[in-house]
Amino acid sequence: METSKLTPAKFGGYAAMVFVGLVIGIPIFWMLSGSLMSNRDILNPNQWLPSTPVWDNYPDAWNSLPFARFFLNSLIITFFGAGAKVVLGVLCAYAFAFLKFPGKNILFLVVLASLMVPSQVVIIPNYQFMATTIRNILGTEDNWVDTYQGIILPSAATAFGTFLMRQGFMGLPKDVLDAAKVDGAGHFRTMWQIILPMAKPIVVTFALIAVVGEWNEYLWPLIITNTDNMRPVTVGLRLLNDTEGNNNWGIIMAGTAFVVVPMLVVYTFLQRFIIDGLTAGATKG
Amino acid sequence: MAVNNNPTEWNPQPIGKEFVRPKGSFGGILGKEWVLFLLLVLPNFIFLATFTYWPLIRNFVLSTQKVNPYTKAQSYAGLDNFRWLFNDRVFKQVVSNTAIFIVCCVFFTLGLGLLVALLLNEKLKGRTAVRAMVFAPYLIAGSAVALVWSYIFNPRFGLFAMILGWFDISSPRWLEDPNWALAAVIITYVWKNMGFAAVVFLAGLQGIPKDLYEAAKLDGASAWWRFRSVTLPMLSPISFFLVVTSVLSTFQAFDLIDVMTSGGPVNSTTTLVYYVYEQGWMAQRWERAAAAAVVLFILMLTVTGMQMLWERRQVHYDGN
Numbered sequence: 001m002e003t004s005k006l007t008p009a010k011f012g013g014y015a016a017m018v019f020v021g022l023v024i025g026i027p028i029f030w031m032l033s034g035s036l037m038s039n040r041d042i043l044n045p046n047q048w049l050p051s052t053p054v055w056d057n058y059p060d061a062w063n064s065l066p067f068a069r070f071f072l073n074s075l076i077i078t079f080f081g082a083g084a085k086v087v088l089g090v091l092c093a094y095a096f097a098f099l100k101f102p103g104k105n106i107l108f109l110v111v112l113a114s115l116m117v118p119s120q121v122v123i124i125p126n127y128q129f130m131a132t133t134i135r136n137i138l139g140t141e142d143n144w145v146d147t148y149q150g151i152i153l154p155s156a157a158t159a160f161g162t163f164l165m166r167q168g169f170m171g172l173p174k175d176v177l178d179a180a181k182v183d184g185a186g187h188f189r190t191m192w193q194i195i196l197p198m199a200k201p202i203v204v205t206f207a208l209i210a211v212v213g214e215w216n217e218y219l220w221p222l223i224i225t226n227t228d229n230m231r232p233v234t235v236g237l238r239l240l241n242d243t244e245g246n247n248n249w250g251i252i253m254a255g256t257a258f259v260v261v262p263m264l265v266v267y268t269f270l271q272r273f274i275i276d277g278l279t280a281g282a283t284k285g
Numbered sequence: 286m287a288v289n290n291n292p293t294e295w296n297p298q299p300i301g302k303e304f305v306r307p308k309g310s311f312g313g314i315l316g317k318e319w320v321l322f323l324l325l326v327l328p329n330f331i332f333l334a335t336f337t338y339w340p341l342i343r344n345f346v347l348s349t350q351k352v353n354p355y356t357k358a359q360s361y362a363g364l365d366n367f368r369w370l371f372n373d374r375v376f377k378q379v380v381s382n383t384a385i386f387i388v389c390c391v392f393f394t395l396g397l398g399l400l401v402a403l404l405l406n407e408k409l410k411g412r413t414a415v416r417a418m419v420f421a422p423y424l425i426a427g428s429a430v431a432l433v434w435s436y437i438f439n440p441r442f443g444l445f446a447m448i449l450g451w452f453d454i455s456s457p458r459w460l461e462d463p464n465w466a467l468a469a470v471i472i473t474y475v476w477k478n479m480g481f482a483a484v485v486f487l488a489g490l491q492g493i494p495k496d497l498y499e500a501a502k503l504d505g506a507s508a509w510w511r512f513r514s515v516t517l518p519m520l521s522p523i524s525f526f527l528v529v530t531s532v533l534s535t536f537q538a539f540d541l542i543d544v545m546t547s548g549g550p551v552n553s554t555t556t557l558v559y560y561v562y563e564q565g566w567m568a569q570r571w572e573r574a575a576a577a578a579v580v581l582f583i584l585m586l587t588v589t590g591m592q593m594l595w596e597r598r599q600v601h602y603d604g605n
Contacts, residue, residue: 016404089329102319118533233426
């Protein structure tokens with residue numbers, strides 16, 4: 001193995017990498033360090049590390065708002081929201097990839113065209129739907145504001161997932177499908193025992209994109225919830241800022257840290273899988 | 286129920302023929318392919334219709350209504366809401382904020398992303414780790430990133446105040462100053478999203494055939510000339526894709542703005558999406574919010590339309 005010399009160009013490269021690492025790393029460090037600081041440390045402008053770590057910031061942040069409930073809500077919303085997307089997407093993609101239907105291509109365009117309608121454009125009618133229309137449909141007094149179904153259902157359908165997985169399904173080797181047909185496998189068995197195992201990478205990729213999207217969703221849960229009981233973590237964090245006032249940064253950073261750190265831990269173990277998955281739409285398109 | 290007259294589908298085991306009635310599939314109406322097709326696509330279509338297409342129409346309708354703020358009585362008002370918007374001083378500022386926000390975010394996210402990608406394309410030790418680091422903020426929830434950067438931007442004891450203090454420069458009041466707040470949100474946005482662009486650019490760089498560089502080298506092209514004549518043109522499809530998707534996602538940016546500035550101070554960080562939220566959920570002027578949402582929709586549709594036209598031209602050129 002050749003020992004590469006440290007040329008000036010290489011040295012510049014390493015220096016640049018260190019700089020990039022610092023730009024990304026220092027804000028994270030600043031959050032962690034701040035999360036252990038007393039108010040006196042925070043107010044001291046030249047303080048990089050807490051003089052004595054104030055571990056109490058963490059329980060204080062946890063108890064200042066129902067964070068356990070926020071996490072539970074986030075888990076429920078992510079599980080059912082992403083689950084709905086994957087199931088509906090797989091079924092729809094299978095139909096568009098393998099079944100015959102008159103006018104199928106036009107119907108597919110109808111699905112794709114919905115990608116041009118961002119959810120932000122339709123939040124007002126969707127809010128009205130959850131607040132009033134649903135009452136008339138169900139004939140009840142209760143509406144769906146501040147409910148899980150109200151949070152989850154508007155984003156349950158997926159055009160992107162249908163598109164992505166249809167592409168994946170259609171790229172599968174055709175002779176395996178023919179073999180399944182000759183074997184006498186019905187459509188559901190073909191889907192479950194042949195298509196899904198073979199197309200697992202693309203389905204898992206979409207599931208990852210859906211999970212990250214649901215977990216980080218902010219605007220719709222903010223609008224459609226109005227009690228702490230129903231808020232997900234993303235919206236709950238904003239409330240921490242409100243309840244702690246503007247200068248109790250130790251507690252605010254502690255609250256932020258227990259949202260950020262578990263995610264970064266998961267990310268360290270799955271980084272290659274997560275990076276490839278989230279950029280799949282861009283790099284394999 | 287219609288009687289199925291097709292004997293091949295009814296006959297359970299036509300021995301010696303290649304057509305075998307699928308085991309485990311339903312007979313009768315469910316055995317028909319078109320029925321199964323409808324069953325499989327229906328759930329997705331119902332949700333798309335209920336929560337995308339129908340509300341899109343309702344939003345258009347609402348934007349043409351006049352709503353009495355007290356009685357909530359509605360009447361048709363044509364384009365009055367749009368006229369009101371375009372005469373509103375705040376709305377003009379919102380449009381200009383949105384333009385500045387999009388141009389700056391996209392330019393710096395992609396520019397810095399490209400620089401990082403070029404760096405990580407060199408064979409340096411530890412570049413996988415740096416790639417993973419740069420991508421990490423893209424995953425973190427926007428409200429968490431916003432809180433961390435609100436602390437960093439604190440004019441008295443934040444990180445920037447400290448760094449500027451080393452050079453005896455007094456920190457701007459970032460989030461409290463109408464001249465600086467938008468810049469602060471843009472910096473945060475770029476920090477969060479730069480890694481995504483870097484990883485996508487890097488994939489593009491690694492897809493460029495090596496022999497192109499060899500050929501350019503043989504022709505005596507300098508490093509800069511190789512970059513200009515090989516790298517940039519070969520990256521242009523992926524750059525274009527990134528520009529379009531980044532423009533569309535900056536149009537939709539909401540969480541950073543809501544947590545860091547709530548659109549303020551004095552509307553200096555109110556973008557179109559935030560304005561829709563303010564007019565609706567704060568001011569309760571739903572018809573104006575709907576009109577602003579229509580403006581947002583048309584602008585984003587224009588961007589997508591331009592992408593489609595451009596891509597069609599690309600395909601045409603490739604065909605030659």
